Amino acid sequence: MRWLITGAGGMLAADVLDRVTGIGEPVLALGRAELDVRDRRAVREFVAAYRPGVVVNCAGWTAVDDAETHEAEALAVNGHGVRLLAEACEGVGARLLQVSTDYVFDGAAAGPYGEDDPTGPLNAYGRTKLAGERAALDHGQYVVRTAWLYGAHGPNFVRTMIRLAEERPFVDVVDDQRGQPTWSADVADRLVLLARADDLPPGVYHATSAGETTWYGFAREIFGLLGADQDRVRPVPSAACPRPARRPANSVLACRRGEPIRHWREALHAAWPVLMGSRQCSVA
Template structure:
């Protein structure tokens, strides 16, 4: 089966490309430079030319802070691009898998968010992604929307690689401790979507709709950073671990407001497909070992400075 992968240059998209053959699937990679999903004519032309059997959309405007000042661009990709893919997929008679985000919620709940909970994004990024979900739901009858959170991996820019870089440069770091979420390995997201694509290719019926899938258990950014440095130190990826100090969101202001609570309930997805969330600490170990094997060490300098 041929899968059109939009956003093939991103964290999840590159993992899909790397892993597709292992599932017996052919991935047709399209980076943003090769296919701008905000251009409906380009989307239609690409699908007509390549004739894929399924589309995986990992393309998005993901820079949360920049979205506040690049509103039009964020909506063009996250809302209009998603809608264009949904309409073209429906016209072609093929399914669409789409990645969304925990940022569609306000982050004020005291329980893990389920798919039926009230949304309430606090910034442009979350609002544009929610609008994209709605576009797909209206346009494409066979869609699978996966909301996830705190994505990290070997490719691209993410929290893990940022912490490794800063940990190499500094002896002390301050990290927000009052935002709670679920770190999720990009490779695991790729595996989940490819497994469901394989089931579809085998003729199995999928329960289409909106789902949550992310790593477990929940933690704070501070907890995440401490574990990154602990594991990196153990395998020699960092010569020593910096001291990590917990701070509040108010002490680290950003242009976009982040949800204080980004914990997603994945039970509906697990019940529908029999695929359980992964332990993010185990996945983190694999990512750090991959980075070590690739010699993606942060910086050669051992100079230390206080944050």
């Protein structure tokens, strides 16, 4: 099967490329300079010529706060760009896996959100990602929601906590937002599994680690792995860290279609040597 990965250079795209390369199937990963998903003609002509069997769309506007004042620009990528890819995939019989987010929910539910639960984004980023979901589903394609990603490629919460552990005596982290820290390599494995599954019904799938915690709990676990004093992490409410875009208080997703990914703590411990690389860190 021939693969196309958009959004090359991003954290998840890099892991998907590693996984597909590892199974020995032909794959092409393109960044915006090579394929701008907003360009109808470019998308249609490239997909028609390359004729992939599966397209994993990791391209997207991911600056959550900036989307509040640039919603039209974010929608052009996260919504209209997905529709163009979905149309092109439909034309060649390719399977599109559209990566989406927990931010399509309002976070008010008492428990985890299932794949078919009503959406209601709180912010512009979530609205644009929901538009992309609808575009993919309108063309009989696949949506894969994930959340709280960290990985070896690019900036993420784990890298930020490692840096702050070295720079500050104390770190204040919100303790009223719940979710599932998820290793991008585990999501890449799930995307490959979904892409290669026979007779997979089109629709929405969730790909997040099992269990749940808060950003505060996640930070404490990171400090523990660093050998640092976990009490240097201090819990604060979201109101103490105001951001332009509202975040859902509950970002926990239920994986009701297929097996859930392993527990977030197990995954973080497995990812730790990869995240740290050859660097030796011991933070007092």
